[in-house]
Amino acid sequence: MPAAPTLTLAFSDIAPHVRYVQHITLDPAISGQPKKLYDHRLTYICGGAGEIHIEDRVYICQKGDLFYWGPDIRYAIHRNAENPLTVMNIHFDFTQSHRTKRFMPPAPFLPQFQADRITEKVELTDAPLFNRPFYLPACFQMERPFLQMAEEYRLQKLFSGPALNGMLLSLLASLYRLLAHQGEAGPRHRELADEIMDYIHANLDKPLTNQSVAARFSFHPNYLNRLFVRHTATPLHRYILNTKADKAMEMLHSTALPVTEIARTLGFCDISHFSRFFKERYGVSPSSLRAGQLTGKQSD
Template identity: 30%
Template structure:
């Protein structure tokens, strides 16, 4: 299966007021997306732990043992990547590992991009899509199934776009830098500032980062800022001046030059096109 071929089937979508901790590992029979709305908890697998804060997204594969420690308000989606089992719409509760039956997993051959778990911090851009999945799944109207499938595919593609540049083969420091840029892009940052945050010499850190990502620290930071600006132009009515500030640019001129270079359009042209 290729990414372009997925046709997701949403089996379950709800906002859980409190996902509570469990002391035993469980595994699901379909794919899971968790989006943390409020609270703090820890996601535990056999490979390690991840501290979860609001606006964190988890993508969990079927058959992977996991449990949560703590309590948080979470948006939960259960789904397949194809409609092969759409005639079996009843959600299946994850089983404890001792009772898990691997042959009952719904989807067996994901595309390479979705063949591993994903944790993404600062994923506010996905929240509107995931909330729409929930609301559409509750409508039960004509066409709602097709709408949720399209929304879920868009959300998965956006998740992959947001995690582009974060590879399991990369050194941990490179992954940490990528996350740091995404969490601090709205600040005034130089290579020296970024290097100081990690205790490295700017030249060495920039070379290491480029070696493993194919781009420099400056270009990576600029790409994050442009992506944030594009999202604000699409989803909000903020003025260009406000978006300049929200996206970490020093002034409107710098922003407009960088935006046109990246997209071939002015910010106003991009906003108009994205809303037609």
């Protein structure tokens, strides 16, 4: 039996049906083999460590990450035995066509997948970003609505079904606004990464951290770090240390300042920390480099 045809809808036509909501810790013993869903799923990462593979993309999960994918999409979740993932899942349809199917069969491994069990496939004409899987990092503002839906589903109060459907519609609208803003913000984010680098170079005398830089630019540290990595391929903390190490190398060659004074000038109170990251970058400690310079001058 073939799968149901794709429904073409506008966002205003959506009348979602929440099938169930989970707030669970994933069993690390369960295999990470690829599967496919029969309905639609939103997943919010509450904590833990692991990876989510969706089609050919791999995402390293962190708290606050949010994912969406629909039926017939290949995915796999790889758990970490020492720090299992805790997630909230919302399984749903965009329409009420299959509201009598409260529970779907568990997502099967690929050889057991049956396309005729798919509840629906939807194409949204005015919200095309919902027509493919998406990932929103550091989406902490969505934790509360997920928790509210998980609690509503758990309690099963009077009219819980319609209440959940209304909550999901509001959540979908909020998510689409975030997605649209993310798409529009691409060039601005490139400019922001450049501004962050300029700020770091202009403030090497300060004890810069991800938290202090994020506060300066009014972003959450995790979100700012991911944005920075996306545009520089270097974690923010590593960029700060590398830039300070490069400046220290320049000062060792161009000044006669003691190593302790160079460390202080670059915002370090702990000389051992300064020496450790300098040696990590250049393969030699700053004191050894300075001693070699002095020996060379004496032999001249």
